[in-house]
Amino acid sequence: MHSGLVASRSADQRGSRESRNGSPQLDAVSLAIIEQLQEDGRRPYAAIGKAVGLSEAAVRQRVQKLLDQGMMQIVAVTDPLTVGFRRQAMVGITVEGDVEAVADALAAMSECEYVVMTAGSFDLMVEVVCEDDDHLLDVISKRIRAIPGVRSTESFVYLKLKKQTYMWGTR
Amino acid sequence: MHSGLVASRSADQRGSRESRNGSPQLDAVSLAIIEQLQEDGRRPYAAIGKAVGLSEAAVRQRVQKLLDQGMMQIVAVTDPLTVGFRRQAMVGITVEGDVEAVADALAAMSECEYVVMTAGSFDLMVEVVCEDDDHLLDVISKRIRAIPGVRSTESFVYLKLKKQTYMWGTR
DNA sequence: GTCAGAGCTACGAAATCCGCAGGGTGTGAA
DNA sequence: TTCACACCCTGCGGATTTCGTAGCTCTGAC
Known part of the structure; x- marks a missing residue:
């Protein structure tokens, strides 16, 4: 060990x-x-x-x-859709007030795999991994929208993952 | 046993x-x-x-x-922003015609790290990794918009990556 | 100059990886 | 039923890798 x-x-x-x-x-x-x-x-x-x-x-x-230092991690990655998580979505979020506080609240949710602060018509983009439609509905409408400061959300349910790479630099 | x-x-x-x-x-x-x-x-x-x-x-x-089988890969992952790629963005794309053909064209671009077909107001969402603003501008306005079938794009430039996990299942 | 900290190399011991032979269990055809 | 075959698992050496550590160099602070 x-x-x-x-x-x-x-x-x-x-x-x-x-x-x-x-x-x-x-x-x-x-x-x-x-x-x-x-x-x-x-x-x-x-x-x-x-x-x-x-x-x-x-x-x-x-x-x-x-x-x-947490600058790198060595992990196995798969397409969640092939590993039993039927519903995945990217959620765009607009925030009023402290964006970072909302981001921290989202990051604390286990269903949020990816949380990033952005410039544009969304303040945050979050990738959500769920087991089924009910789970996804619960996460988006109850848990995410309940976070103080969340003004609105827009969801993009995943239909098919076409590419997933981790090889910047090697090009 | x-x-x-x-x-x-x-x-x-x-x-x-x-x-x-x-x-x-x-x-x-x-x-x-x-x-x-x-x-x-x-x-x-x-x-x-x-x-x-x-x-x-x-x-x-x-x-x-x-x-x-390509069902899993074991790789090192980092925050590209700490590895010299200054500009990253999520790009939402609407398509007229064959969505999958456009997705394949995007997947062939080395700057596109992540390509997914979605339901919602975008047909595709693409994560783009670039070295600087010029590079990002070139990729989005010249290369992506030049793909036949791309009707419109909307960009969300990354300001800060807050969470990045690969541990569905362990919860 | 001297000291402390960081990083690199070298090297032996322990642990791990690798390839392969052997065996058990389904499946499908005769 | 019986046989052949495919698939997956286990066990076991030998090769390889990992691990811990001592010693060296360089750099910056005092």
């Missing part, structure tokens, strides 16, 4: 650098590591090291830090 | 079964494996096997098949 609670505080190190909004910026090597893991999340550290010019241990330490 | 599980699974021995639309459906064990890998894409096969009641080799074979 490697569940160590390593309290690695984000200091200014050679691998990353602070930008103006506080989120650490990645250097070229870490970017190359991420590209490798975007192609195959289980690729061995030694193979990654050979591709980016680092030793196996160095790659391992960088990956562990990226995971600890 | 495995007799009970095997017995309860005897009716549905195969890992996958054809459904009405031709896409293979997953059984409970493969779902459990996916859940494990949604928590940690690098979790060892033996640990997964212990959690779902299968041997290490069986888990490995099932995972390999899920990957080969």
